[in-house]
Amino acid sequence: MLVDIEGDLKKIKSDSTLSDTQKIKMFCDLMYERNVEPIILRLSGYIKKKPMKVDYLLTFTPSRIILLRKSIIRKLADPGYVAGLGPHLYYVLSEKIDYSDIKGKDSFVQKTSLQSPDEISIDYKDIKKFVLYPDAKTLVSNMFGTAIKENVLLIHTVHEKFELILPTGKNGDYNKTFYWLKMCIPVKISKQL
Numbered sequence: 001m002l003v004d005i006e007g008d009l010k011k012i013k014s015d016s017t018l019s020d021t022q023k024i025k026m027f028c029d030l031m032y033e034r035n036v037e038p039i040i041l042r043l044s045g046y047i048k049k050k051p052m053k054v055d056y057l058l059t060f061t062p063s064r065i066i067l068l069r070k071s072i073i074r075k076l077a078d079p080g081y082v083a084g085l086g087p088h089l090y091y092v093l094s095e096k097i098d099y100s101d102i103k104g105k106d107s108f109v110q111k112t113s114l115q116s117p118d119e120i121s122i123d124y125k126d127i128k129k130f131v132l133y134p135d136a137k138t139l140v141s142n143m144f145g146t147a148i149k150e151n152v153l154l155i156h157t158v159h160e161k162f163e164l165i166l167p168t169g170k171n172g173d174y175n176k177t178f179y180w181l182k183m184c185i186p187v188k189i190s191k192q193l
Contacts, residue, residue, distance in 0.1 A: 005034065005088075009027070009088065009091060009092055010022060012092050013091065013092050013093075020183075021183070024040075024092075024093075027092050028040075036109065037063060037064075038061060038086060039060070039062040039088075040060045040061060041180050041184050042057065042059050042060070043057075043058040043060075043091065043166055043170075043171045044056075044057060044058070044127055044170040045058055045077035045153065045166045045167070046167075047162070047163065047164055048163075053064045053142045054069060055070040056068060056164065057070055060181070064124060065089040065122045065124075067120040067122070067162070067164075068118060069119070083110065083160040088100040099166055120162075122157055122162075124185065124187050126159075127157055128156045128157060129190065130153075130154070130156075130188055131189070131190045132153050132154075132177065132178055132181060132191065133152055133174075134152075135148060135149075135151060135165070147168070147173075148173075148174065149168055149169070150165050150166060150167055151171070151177060178191070
């Protein structure tokens, strides 16, 4: 299905007259022409529930956020993404990755795919408030400096509220995560409650 996009992606990547924002737009348009939702950004997070936390993979597409509960194996093997761009988009924007390194299943979501019981889908049009802030309670200081270990992502929809903790070790620091969310999703992001 996506075999023929390699040439189109190479053209987008090699066009030095395009800004990164224009490349992202062209990439999304190309994927939509093929009736798939591109994965723009992936983050790793969890929701604190008593007596334990529930780990999620947050997948951002141009139209929605997909929260997928991680299996036990994925929890153990997941290295995180460090403000993880979807592989095809990372290929378009970076000189570090070859097209042959991309796994198709990690690059797009079928528009017609059925939702699994471990999956929550949030359309951007249903989001009333979207807040990302660094969790000052997790500030750690040592002889090398200080760092915040977690960020908090609050998503208020018409029907529900989600409070996700985003570990900086898996997703990168606050500024990097905020930058990519701001670049990739069509929702106003607040920096404070």
